[in-house]
Amino acid sequence: MTTRMFGSAIRRREDPRLITGSALYTDDMTLPGMLHAAMLRSPYAHARIRSIDASAALEAEGVVAVYTSADAEGELNPVPCAWLLPNSGLVVADYPSLAKDTVRYVGDIVAVVVAETRYQAYDALDLIDVDYDPLPAVTSPEQAAQPDAPQLHENVPGNQAFHWTLTGGDVEAAFANADVVLHEHIVQQRLIPNAMETRATLAHYIQASGELTVWNTTQNPHILRFVSSAVTGVPEDRLRVIAPEVGGGFGSKIAAYPADFITMLCSKKLGRPVKWAETRSENYQATTHGRDHVQEVELAATKDGKITGLRAKVWSGMGAYLSLAAPGIPTILHGLMLSGVYDIPAIQEDVYGIHTNTTPVEAYRGAGRPEATFMLECLVDRLAKELGLDPAEVRRRNFIPAFDNGHPVVTGLTYDSGNYQGALDKLLDKAGYQDLRRQQAEARENGRYLGLGLATYVEICGLGPSQVAGAIGFQGGLWESAIVRFHPSGKVHVFIGASPHGQGEETTFAQIISSELGVSPDDVKVVHGDTDNTPMGWGTYGSRTTAVGGAALAVTARKIRDKAKIIAAHLLEAAVEDMDYEDGKFFVKGSPDQAKTIQEVALMANVAWNMPAGVEAGLEASTFYDPPNFVYPFGAHLAVVEVDPETGQVDLQRYVCVDDCGPQINPMIVEGQVHGGVVQGVGQALWEGAVYDEDGQLLTGAMLDYAIPRADRLPNIEVHSTVTPSPHHPLGVKGIGEAGTIASTVAVYNAVMDAVAPLGVQRIAMPFTPERVWRAIQDAKEA
Amino acid sequence: MMPKKSYVQAVINGESREFLCEPRQTLLEVLREELGLTGAKEGCGDGNCGACVVIQDGRLVCSCLELAVESAGTEITTVEGVAGRQELHPLQQCFLEDAALQCGICTPGFLVSAKALLDKNPDPSEPEIRLWLANNLCRCTGYDKIVRAVEHAAERMRQEA
Numbered sequence A: 001m002t003t004r005m006f007g008s009a010i011r012r013r014e015d016p017r018l019i020t021g022s023a024l025y026t027d028d029m030t031l032p033g034m035l036h037a038a039m040l041r042s043p044y045a046h047a048r049i050r051s052i053d054a055s056a057a058l059e060a061e062g063v064v065a066v067y068t069s070a071d072a073e074g075e076l077n078p079v080p081c082a083w084l085l086p087n088s089g090l091v092v093a094d095y096p097s098l099a100k101d102t103v104r105y106v107g108d109i110v111a112v113v114v115a116e117t118r119y120q121a122y123d124a125l126d127l128i129d130v131d132y133d134p135l136p137a138v139t140s141p142e143q144a145a146q147p148d149a150p151q152l153h154e155n156v157p158g159n160q161a162f163h164w165t166l167t168g169g170d171v172e173a174a175f176a177n178a179d180v181v182l183h184e185h186i187v188q189q190r191l192i193p194n195a196m197e198t199r200a201t202l203a204h205y206i207q208a209s210g211e212l213t214v215w216n217t218t219q220n221p222h223i224l225r226f227v228s229s230a231v232t233g234v235p236e237d238r239l240r241v242i243a244p245e246v247g248g249g250f251g252s253k254i255a256a257y258p259a260d261f262i263t264m265l266c267s268k269k270l271g272r273p274v275k276w277a278e279t280r281s282e283n284y285q286a287t288t289h290g291r292d293h294v295q296e297v298e299l300a301a302t303k304d305g306k307i308t309g310l311r312a313k314v315w316s317g318m319g320a321y322l323s324l325a326a327p328g329i330p331t332i333l334h335g336l337m338l339s340g341v342y343d344i345p346a347i348q349e350d351v352y353g354i355h356t357n358t359t360p361v362e363a364y365r366g367a368g369r370p371e372a373t374f375m376l377e378c379l380v381d382r383l384a385k386e387l388g389l390d391p392a393e394v395r396r397r398n399f400i401p402a403f404d405n406g407h408p409v410v411t412g413l414t415y416d417s418g419n420y421q422g423a424l425d426k427l428l429d430k431a432g433y434q435d436l437r438r439q440q441a442e443a444r445e446n447g448r449y450l451g452l453g454l455a456t457y458v459e460i461c462g463l464g465p466s467q468v469a470g471a472i473g474f475q476g477g478l479w480e481s482a483i484v485r486f487h488p489s490g491k492v493h494v495f496i497g498a499s500p501h502g503q504g505e506e507t508t509f510a511q512i513i514s515s516e517l518g519v520s521p522d523d524v525k526v527v528h529g530d531t532d533n534t535p536m537g538w539g540t541y542g543s544r545t546t547a548v549g550g551a552a553l554a555v556t557a558r559k560i561r562d563k564a565k566i567i568a569a570h571l572l573e574a575a576v577e578d579m580d581y582e583d584g585k586f587f588v589k590g591s592p593d594q595a596k597t598i599q600e601v602a603l604m605a606n607v608a609w610n611m612p613a614g615v616e617a618g619l620e621a622s623t624f625y626d627p628p629n630f631v632y633p634f635g636a637h638l639a640v641v642e643v644d645p646e647t648g649q650v651d652l653q654r655y656v657c658v659d660d661c662g663p664q665i666n667p668m669i670v671e672g673q674v675h676g677g678v679v680q681g682v683g684q685a686l687w688e689g690a691v692y693d694e695d696g697q698l699l700t701g702a703m704l705d706y707a708i709p710r711a712d713r714l715p716n717i718e719v720h721s722t723v724t725p726s727p728h729h730p731l732g733v734k735g736i737g738e739a740g741t742i743a744s745t746v747a748v749y750n751a752v753m754d755a756v757a758p759l760g761v762q763r764i765a766m767p768f769t770p771e772r773v774w775r776a777i778q779d780a781k782e783a
Numbered sequence B: 001m002m003p004k005k006s007y008v009q010a011v012i013n014g015e016s017r018e019f020l021c022e023p024r025q026t027l028l029e030v031l032r033e034e035l036g037l038t039g040a041k042e043g044c045g046d047g048n049c050g051a052c053v054v055i056q057d058g059r060l061v062c063s064c065l066e067l068a069v070e071s072a073g074t075e076i077t078t079v080e081g082v083a084g085r086q087e088l089h090p091l092q093q094c095f096l097e098d099a100a101l102q103c104g105i106c107t108p109g110f111l112v113s114a115k116a117l118l119d120k121n122p123d124p125s126e127p128e129i130r131l132w133l134a135n136n137l138c139r140c141t142g143y144d145k146i147v148r149a150v151e152h153a154a155e156r157m158r159q160e161a
Helices: A015-019 A055-059 A118-125 A171-176 A221-232 A258-270 A280-286 A369-387 A391-398 A420-431 A433-445 A466-471 A505-517 A545-571 A598-607 A667-686 A739-759 A770-782 B027-034 B090-097 B107-120 B126-133 B144-160
Strands: A035-041 A047-053 A063-068 A109-115 A129-134 A160-168 A180-191 A200-206 A211-216 A239-242 A274-277 A290-301 A307-319 A347-355 A449-458 A480-486 A492-496 A524-527 A579-582 A585-588 A595-597 A619-625 A634-643 A650-660 A717-721 B006-012 B015-021 B053-056 B059-062 B075-077
Touching: A015 B090, A015 B107, A035 A118, A035 A258, A035 A280, A047 A109, A055 A063, A063 A118, A063 A258, A109 A118, A109 A258, A171 A290, A171 A307, A180 A369, A180 A667, A200 A258, A211 A221, A211 A258, A221 A239, A221 A258, A258 A274, A290 A369, A307 A369, A369 A391, A369 A449, A369 A739, A391 A420, A391 A449, A420 A433, A420 A449, A420 A634, A420 A650, A420 A717, A433 A449, A433 A634, A449 A739, A480 A545, A480 A598, A492 A505, A492 A545, A505 A524, A505 A545, A545 A579, A545 A585, A545 A595, A545 A598, A545 A619, A585 A598, A595 A598, A598 A619, A634 A739, A650 A667, A650 A739, A667 A717, A667 A739, A667 B144, A739 A770, B015 B027, B053 B107, B059 B107, B090 B107, B090 B144, B107 B126, B107 B144, B126 B144
Parallel strands: A035 A274, A211 A239, A307 A347, A492 A524, A650 A717, B006 B075
Antiparallel strands: A035 A109, A047 A129, A063 A109, A160 A347, A180 A290, A200 A211, A200 A274, A290 A307, A449 A634, A480 A492, A480 A619, A579 A585, A585 A595, A634 A650, B006 B015, B053 B059, B053 B075
């Protein structure tokens, strides 16, 4: 059992309830006497509120209450920002849940209606009369940083929320001495995360006891409790947050949102359960977006293709307000990763966090790392073209050599372990790279435009040592926790602080327990998502649940094993140091036939009839695991595309990847994470993009207008792996949740640029819609 | 005065069901809120994501786009009716075996949609499966394992037929 369960592609224990329609998500919940809330959102991107008249709405059938900012006065504190970057001049603008005198994006909440039914609540929204005085708006971070741009917040001059800088090595000298300097202007377009479950909150406040229970679609219930307590004033011990089944997050369910606090306020004022569930268009307007970078990048290199320096300026759109973790995304999770898989001796970056009249921006799958990987990997391909080298060869000349216990890079990080050339070699082999190059050459002779795009990446995940969190301004810890409890029958409960929502930890964590303690995974129930019955934890994002929470669990299991060994030794009348353990059995060395099973030990520990002196009853242990370092998964991806020069259509023909997340607990789950991640990144390259007009109206306001990848436009994803354990993780594992997204956007970008290179096309803005590709080809022809 | 609600009778998952609904209520809302069948989800409300699909008189329909009153006299299958009383449908079985889901919110839609496909075409090619399932959105899986699960279920159903 021990060796078989770790690494075994067992079925997911989550799935039976999910495939029968019996799983309950937040919006599936109904409580007796429940009311429904609907939010009145600003139709203007920027406006003063002259007055609000809710009298007609209050008269409407079924309406119980209408609240505006005046009703929240003294009841709701501002929505907090929790990543206060030091040494960056960070200013946090006031972020009220209900807009006071100014609205700053289309979707800002002006009022809430609470009614007996959802229809009645929505009908009454139309009866609220708001007198707006529209103001000029700005939506591009680059334009919002200009001196004459409309100003969003009085205390944020120039709309600049922060200016973060990174300097490592002698960048001036690197560029002064370079044989080759390449420049690239990149727009990482704004993306809408599109978790298939929209956000929802059900709040139930009991006035008699002052207790508030909140069901919410969150990725991190303990953070939501912490923040909700600070905003609503309900003490943490009276506030219970439950994340029931959660339908995907991808970063958009990290933040605590105004609508959540408003729903809590409604229940608090009315003493009845209140549910709010957003529509998809509300989700597009008001649930956080991702990316939105304008990047100016320069790369310095020798004529042999050795990269000697990187210099970048980034204007990072923050939206109208700073969302919970937003400042850390384009800085810590982006700038510190600019050395990538290479030893680059000099790196400098300036990141300007800029407010615009748009939806707040937060983490979105990959969060900062895709934007860093993109910069580097597209320039590495440019360098290969410039020098007439194969892109694989340029990468080989720059890779950090394989290492298994720490490698520092100039940005200040120390990667844990890596074998970047090993991953690329395996990729080239599995993909048949040389053959593909030959096919490409033949196709070109026949007037067909095939392109190959490589991307090699390393990412930072498993956030992270809490001491580092404090040093970089993160207003929380980043450890994870686990409690393991053996019942008298030998069945096991595992309670974790993290909160998986699709990643499958109910299965993989049972596999960890099974491997460590020799019980069947079917005998292990993993409990998560309820702050009243799980230990504190910081949540599921940044590919950290298995990387940090899994470590907490492994350490806890080993504590259980140590205690069980003491009890077993007592039962066998042997000395503890003479005991051995294998596959859930404790025995005196050399006498495996006379063994006590973990189940027998659990029974004795629970009845405690015959315990060793000084040993407490029960077989239970807990751990708060604070990792000594981050983990650094890596890999190499290849996209193969064909571009039709007549129509500009891009056909993604093959996608091959090699990812290294260390030893895999469940390869089937790892493969699924890679599939989904890759497709999300492909979406950015080929189809997706949030578009605002000049007035700040969201033109991509519904699924009809925002192109999410669909099954008929995708090939099979060919997934391979290498295994390089993390030296500091108790199980050697790294994260895999974001890997696919980090590599795939630039892999597809490089493939398309490779395809159209013979046509003289230098640059195309993402997403690669047929029109854009076609126009770029026409422009190149004319030039 | 006209009554606010209409009386509707329909056969849902093989059972005759009666309910009262407002003329403007969608079939999805009635399934979820009146009949306690919360398997179908509202993913978009405008027919783009397929999370709400049901089979109605042999046709796949978005229950968010149909008014509940229009369902009078029809036969409807939701995800709750895909399995038999005792055992899972081969599609559900293959979704389990192939891990064709992650967060699970879109899964009821995919199962119902795939069932409608296999009801019509017991031996679909991969491009046919992909084209059919292009009406359903999934953000977690990248579709690969879903396509595989539908292929395997089709194969199993042909063998059992």
